[in-house]
Amino acid sequence: MAHDHAPPSDLGPAFRWAVGLNVTYVAVEAAAASLTGSLALFADAAHNLTDVAGLLIAWFAASLANRSGTMSFTWGLGRATILAAMLNATAILIGVGIVIWEAASRLTTPVEIPGLTVMIVALLGIGVNAGSALLFMKSRKGDLNAKGAFLHMATDAGVSGAVVLAAGGIMLTNWQWLDSATAIAVSVVIAFSAWGLMRESLELFLDGVPSGVDRHAVAAWIGAQNGVTGVHDLHIWALSTTRTALAAHVVRTGADQDDFIDFVADELEHEFGISHVTLQIESYPCERAQQCLVE
Template identity: 70%
Template sequence: MAHDHAHDHKPPADLGPTFLWAVGLNTAYVIVEATAGFLTGSLALLADAAHNLTDVAGLLIAWGAAVLAKRAGSASYTFGFGRATILAAMLNAIAILIGVVVVVWQAAQRFQTVVEVPGPAILLVALVGIGVNTGSALLFMASKKDDLNAKGAYLHMAADAAVSGAVVLAAAGILLTGWQWLDPAVAIAVSVLIAWTAWGLLRDSLRLELDGVPEAIDRQAVADWLGAQPGVSNVHDLHIWALSTTRTALAVHLVWDGADADAFLDHVTDKLAQHFAIIHATVQLEQAPCERAGACLVE
C-alpha cells in the first residue's frame, strides 16, 4: 500500500520593504564613495565602492528572485520558481569574484606607480560607510533566522561594515605615517576577504543547484528519525533537496505496518517541518519489505 502526501507551510515574511531600504541606502553610498574615490584617487575607496555596487546588484537580484519565487507553479514549472533564488545567489557570487580580479590587478599596478591620496577624505567617506552598512545589516537581523536570503544579506552587509573599517584603518595609517602603499595594500586585503565570502556563496549555491542536501539539514538525523517512528521497519529512497533558498523538499519510501495511514502521514510531515524545516514532504508507505536487494535502509 502506497500513499503520497505533500505538506506545505505559510510562505516566508515579505522582505520587500527591507530590500527597498537596503538598496536605497547602499545605492546612495555607492554614488558618494565612487565620486570620492575618483576625486581623491583612492583605490581603496574605489575597490569598496565596486564591491558595494555588486552588493546593490545582489540585493536587487535576490529581491527579484524572492518575488518570482512567490509565483504559483505552472504546467511547465510544477514546483514554482523558487529555484530562481538559488540562481540569483550563484550569479551574485560570480559577479563578485570577477570584480575582485579586476581590483587586485589594479592594486598591483598601483604598487609600481605610487599615487598620493588624501587620508582625511578617505577617512570621512569610510566612516559614513560603516554607518550605512551597519544600518543595512540591522534591517535584516530580525528575518535572518528564518530566511536564507535575509541571512545572506545580513552577513554581506555586516562584512561590508568590517571592510569599511579596514579602509578607515588605511586612511588613519596614511595620515600618521604617510605610507601611500597602505591604500593598494588594503584594497588587496579587502578583495581577498570578499573573494573568500563569495567563494562560500558560490559553493553553497552550486550545492543547492545540483540538488544537494542543504547544509543546514543533517540527512542522517532525518533518516534516523524516520526509522524510529512507530510501525516503520525500513527507510529507503530518501531524497532531500532545495526548492529555493528558503524551502526544502523531501521524498521517501517507508516500509510501515500500521492502521491509520492519514494520521501517520500528518504526524510525520508536521514533525519534519518543525524539527528539520522541511516544509514540502512526499511520503510513500509500503506494507511489504523491499524487493530490490539492498534497497531498504534504516539510516
C-alpha cells in the same frame, strides 16, 4: 500525500531600504574616489555597486519565490533564490579579482591620497553598510538568499572599516602604499566569504541536501516511528533558499496510514525544517527497504 506551508516572510521592505541607502552611498563614494584618486575608496565603491546589483537580483528572486506554482512550473519559482545567491557570489568574486589586479599594479607606483577625505567617506560607509546588514540579520539564518544580502552588507562594513584604518595610517606615516595594500587584504577576505556562499548555493542548485538538514538523522527518525520497518528512496532537496522538500518510501504496517503521514509531515517540519513532505507507504518490505538506515 503532500503537505505544503506558507511562503517565507516578505523581505521587500528590507530590500527597498538597503537598495536606497546603497545607491545613494555609491554615488557619494564614487565621486569622492574620483576626486581623491583613492583605490581603496574606489574598491569599496565598486564592491558597493555590485552589492546594489546583487540586492536587486535577490529582491527579484524573493518576489518570484512567493508566487504560486503554475502548470509549467509546478514547484513555483522558488529556486530563483538559489540562482540569485550564486550570481551574487559570482559578482563578488569577479569584482575582487579586478580590484586585486589594479591594486597590485599600484603597489610599485602609489598615488598620493588625501587621508582625511577618504576617512570621512569611509566612516559614512560603515554606517550605511552596517545598517543595511541589520535589515537582513534575522532572516539570514533560514534563507540563503537573505544570507547573501547580509554577507554583502556586512563585508562592505568591514571594507569601509579597513579603509578608515588605511586612511589613518596614511595621515600618520604618509605611506601611500597602504591604500593599495588595504584594498588587496580586504579583497582576499571578501573572496573567502564569497566562495563559501558560492559553494553552498551550488550544492542547493545541484539538489544537494541543505546544510542545515542531517539526512541520516531524518532517516533514523522516520525509521523509529511506530510500525515502520524500513525506509528507502529517501530524497531531500531545496525548493528555494527557505523551503526544503522530502520524498521517501516507507514500509509500515497499520491501518492509520493517513494519520501517520500527517504526523510525520508535521514533525519533520518542526524538527528538521522540512516543509514539503511526500511519503509513499508500502505494506511489505523490498530489497531496498533498509538502504537509508544502514548507509
